[in-house]
Amino acid sequence: MTHLLDVNALVAVGFREHEFHQRVARWVRAVAKAGSSELATCSITELGFVRVLAQAPQYGITVSQACELLRRLKTTPTVNFTFITDDQDISNLPGWVRTAKETTDGHLKQLADANGAILPPWTSGSPAHSSSQRNDNPDFDEIRSTELDQPEPQTLRSRAALLPFVPNPQSDRRSM
DSSP: OEEEOOHHHHHHHHOTTSTTHHHHHHHHHHHHHHSSOEEEEOHHHHHHHHHHHHHOTTTOOOHHHHHHHHHHHHTOSSSOEEEOOOOOOGGGOOTTOOSGGGHHHHHHHHHHHHTTEEOOTTSTTSTTTTSHHHHTOGGGTTTTTOOOOOOOOOOHHHHOOOSTTSOOGGGGGGGO
16 A cells, blocks of 8 residues: 655654654554555655755755755665655545645645555545544544644754664765
């Protein structure tokens, strides 16, 4: 099964200081352990990852560094990542999209459906989000609509350590 990550999930996986890093990391490990699953990104989620990390001055991460972090995350040998090309326009947003806040999740749901993928369980439009399964997992109750914490400035190495199975971005600092 392919899981199309939303921006929050991608940032949480790729950035240790995200308030839901541990929760999403556990979910990613479970997906990886299943063996037949893969994680997917698309232009929206990748751009969102870079924008969120690079625009927060307290992180001190440049656009180039954020791109490198994303590249390293997507090439980790433990989790299979794929990229879904976005060929969907907004003319067919799901009927449950009523507010501006729901538009991206609605578009991601449309993109996932068109490509045989599903959304993470905390994303609007995912099967678990609209079912009783979501209520059985308190880890996902707060994940949707979160913003990044405002941590104390630290080195890129200590904050971008990603999951334990992702190469350390500091190991090749010259390319950043």
